[in-house]
Amino acid sequence: MLRAEISLEREAFSLAAELRVEPGRRLALVGRSGAGKSTLLRAIAGLVRPEAGRISLGGSTWFDGDAGIDIPVERRRIGFVFQEYALFPNMSARANIAYGVRGAGRRERRARASDLLSVLGVAGRADARPADLSGGERQRVALARALATEPDLLLLDEPLSALDASTRSSAASELSRLLLETGTPAVLVTHDFAEAALLADRVAVLDGGRVVQEGAPAELTAAPKSAFVADLAGAVVLRGIARLAASGLTEVELAGGGVVVSTDRGEGPVAVSVFPWEIELHASAPSGEGDSALNRLAASVTGVTEFGNRARVALALPQPAVAEVTSASVQRLGLAPGTSVEVSWKATATRLTPG
Structure with missing residues (x-):
């Protein structure tokens, strides 16, 4: 289980949030721009250091402000899918994925990348570079690269925001299926409640750096605790x-x-x-x-x-x-x-x- 208690201060912003993600489950962080969603995701990854709190996954403690523990991002066994996918433009899809495979020879890395391309349905685009891939194909390659590290946790920052409206709905359904099939616990960020409801088991609504309500999507629509949550839910x-x-x-x-x-x-x-x-x-x-x-x-x-x-x-x-x-x-x-x-x-x- 992921347990995160994070306190973070910036010049005009404070974040104080607690999260729990059960094994194999998916949690969506939803809120307006500036609510602290991406900052919270990056703190879990180790890309941003909290002032206080504790972050642990299973039996491993990644951060403990009181104990002085702060495990570097490369040792946290996290797969991170960035908002713009962050693929290397000069590498093929297969090479991008192989880059994420740890502790293996070149042949084994390529074989692992090919397997993931096949699982995610883009085997025919293995030699294509990012500029030649569609938005949906880039999304799958980015997810494959994140999975190539055999992560204990997936983090996805606005995974559908780079797609145009005509492909976003189908891509959301496909991503939901893929996340369910991988079985890897995931935390994802989105500003769209409907998207969150499709991709995640539970939704945490953030406002001003605080979690104002958390629950299954149906719970939040059936019993919003505030006008803010009701409005966000549509x-x-x-x-x-x-x-x-x-x-x-x-x-x-x-x-x-x-x-x-x-x-x-x-x-x-x-x-x-x-x-x-x-x-x-x-x-x-x-x-x-x-x-x-x-x-x-x-x-x-x-x-x-x-x-x-x-x-x-x-x-x-x-x-x-x-x-x-x-x-x-x-x-x-x-x-x-x-x-x-x-x-x-x-x-x-x-x-x-x-x-």
Whole structure:
């Protein structure tokens, strides 16, 4: 198990975080730019020295501020995949991977590199240089080089950020499969919660150098502890004042007008969060027959963005919001900027956090 307790001070930034990664598991560090994700990753690797704390993997202690232990990065048995992959431009894919093989002769290094290229599905590109590889191929070669060291831990810093939007989704699915197959524990950094949910078993949300919530992706979406976590996970966040209603539900009077209800308890200023796919759109007010949603508001469409067979519809409620619907619904409802619609969602899909 990886155990990391890290305290680090910089001129305008402080990091104080604790992490645990079970054998064979994957942890994603998620947060806005400047939250401390990459700094934390580099501290685990030994590229940045903490002021205090302790880092250990299994029975090996890599850093202990009190005991004066600081094992050099080359002795930590870590495979590191950098944001830009950091492949040697003058070497072939096979040579890049062979470079990472320790304590072996040239023939053995080449054989190990060829095996990894085959496992990762890029054997046919063994002699190509990085400039001649696609973004996805460079990613696989970088991962193969990290695995060539037979690491006890994988660290990946924004492993998909160098890819264009058209290949990023498929590359994320492929990387998820590869990480699962290797069985090597991994810590990865991303600013994208959906990407984190696909790649990792658990997600740690960082804000201002602190872990503000950690759990399985489904736990964080089902029960965010703050508006910040809800927003990062992709929820629509609305502000309002809550009070307990006679029905036993919590009523929230939204800033700007309108009232919604939630099964969560809350009182006073709150943040209301609901995920875009929970929001339904109607051409007119729902009749109530066959529709159990208690939250119903008038809205105006401000934008429609289609992707594949789905669309994200930007809405002007009392506050800005977005719904995710099918492209068929866009056509059926005639959705376009300026279209008036009614929106609805269930009280059970409405989360409340302190506002």
